[in-house]
Amino acid sequence: MKRFSESVKIAFQSLAANKLRAFLTMLGIIIGVGAVVAMMSIGYGAQESVISSVQGIGSNLIIVTPGNREEESHGFEQMIGEDKDRKALTVNDVRTIEREATLLNGAAPAILNSSVVKYLNKNQRVTVYASSEKAEFIYNFEVDKGNFYTSSDVLNSANVVLVGQTVINKLFGRIDPMGKIIKIDGKNFTIIGTIKPKGTDQFGNDQDNSVTIPITTAQNKLYGIDYVNMIIAQSKSEDTMKQASYEVERILRRAHNLAPDEKNDxxxxxxxxxxxxxxxxxxxFTITISSIAGIALLVGGIGIMNIMLVSVTERTREIGIRKAVGAKNKDILLQFLTESVVLSITGGILGIAFAVTVSVLLxxxxxxxxxxxxxxxxxxLTFSTVVGLFFGIYPAMRAARLNPIEALRHE
Incomplete structure (x- = not known):
């Protein structure tokens, strides 16, 4: 243990004697470790944001989208339906699910679209969410002021709307929007409520730049369609979600008159x-990006090996003297291997400090x-240590194998 602590002390003395060279040698490790830790922190953060966003729309949800994902491509267009199957889901499907399902609290249809909202001489392009009155509790729509639209509003295709905070800021500023009339794609709508701010999602989309209207109003007065983009149902409990999903599938297959050998639409x-x-x-994503960033660590390791080989050449006479006074091969090996690991770990610590700083700023x-x-x-830190050991072993072995007589003759 004493021999090892002495080797560490000598290693730090060697680094202190060549500060600039030591820093330049560690730079590859600093960048590599910093990049890996920063990328992993971004990846973990993204994962948490995704989970938070999905959980934020409600609990125990079952999502039904048009089209069969086993046959069609994935992506956002799948969420709103491919061309051939985009009309597969209707409001009648929602009614059938609510009437026949025994494991659900309720179900609500949804249409997502982009439209221009106008108030006086101000315009704003927004996301339009259209659904039924049950969306308030199924989608976790939290009303800040006013009220959510009612079943009567849905039944009568009422021209009522709830607006998000960004829409309020852009169109009204400090004016109270309650009761004001806005135009959505040229149609008049009365503001009956405002939605509590949600902020941006994990992809940077402003969730408050949105309005929500009754589903029937969107179908009959805005978009002229009889289908919906998706159906979201809520299971009575987390434990029954799997059975509830099967129940929804059975109900829809029967409603769509699908034969036993036909695939779901x-x-x-x-x-x-x-x-x-x-x-x-x-x-x-996290593993891929971190692996790419890890290449910088390998480059840093090669840098450490090169500089340690230079150090062996420069200190050949010193090695000869140490062997002449009794140092064994393993002592020399330990000394240079320790210097390599100290370089690598120090670079790793600085890299972590760099990554923490970047993460806080982001x-x-x-x-x-x-x-x-x-x-x-x-x-x-483990990877830094392994890099130091792996790329330091060859220079250390080369130093340990030097002939003491030839080393003493070295100028």
Missing amino acids: FTVQSQTQLLDILGTITSI NNFTILTTNISAFSIILA
Whole structure:
């Protein structure tokens, strides 16, 4: 133990004697470790944001979208329906589900679209969410002022609307929007409520730049369609979500008159399945980006090996003297290997400090959410140590094998 502590002390003395060279040698490790930890923190942050966003729309949800995902491409267009199956879901399907399902609290249709909202001489392009009165509790729409639209509003295709905070700021400023009339794609709508601010989602989309209107109003007066983009149902409990998903699938197959050998023209996914898929995607992203960043660590390791070989050449006479006074090969090996590891670990610590700084800045001044975990720090330090050992072993062995007589003759 005493021999090792002495080697560490000598290693730090060597670094202090060549500060600039030591820093330049560590730079590759600093960048590599910093990049890996920062990328992992961004990945973990994104995963948490995705989970939070999905959970934020409600609990125990079952999401039904048009089209069969086993046959068609994935992506956002799948969420709103591919051309051939986009009309697969209707409001009647929602009524059938609510009438026959025994494991659900309720179900609500949804149409998502983009429209221009106008108040006086001000315009704003917004996301339009159209649904039934049950969306308030199924989608977790929190009303700030006023009221949500009612079943009567849905039945009568009422021209009523609730607006998000960004829409209020852009169109009204400090004016109270309650009761005001706005135009959505040229049609008059009366504001009956405002929605509590939600902020941006994990992709940087402003969730408050939105309005919500009755589903029938959107179908009959705005878009002229008889289908919906999706149906969201709520299971009575988390324990029954799987059975409830099967129940919804059976009801829709029967409603769509599908033969036993016909594939679904819709896709049923539970909130848990969606979270698993999104979690897998963000994990793959994190691993891929971190692996790419890890290449910088390998480059840093090569830099350490090169500089240690230079150090062996410069200190050949010193090695000869140490061997002449009794130092064994293992002592020389330990000394140079320790110097290599100290270089690498010091670079790793500086890299972690750099990553923490970057993560804090990203968290405070951008839309990104970051989360530096203890695992990423331990992994980075472990990787730094392994890099130091792996790339330091050859220079250390070369130093240990030097002939003391020839080493003493070296000028």
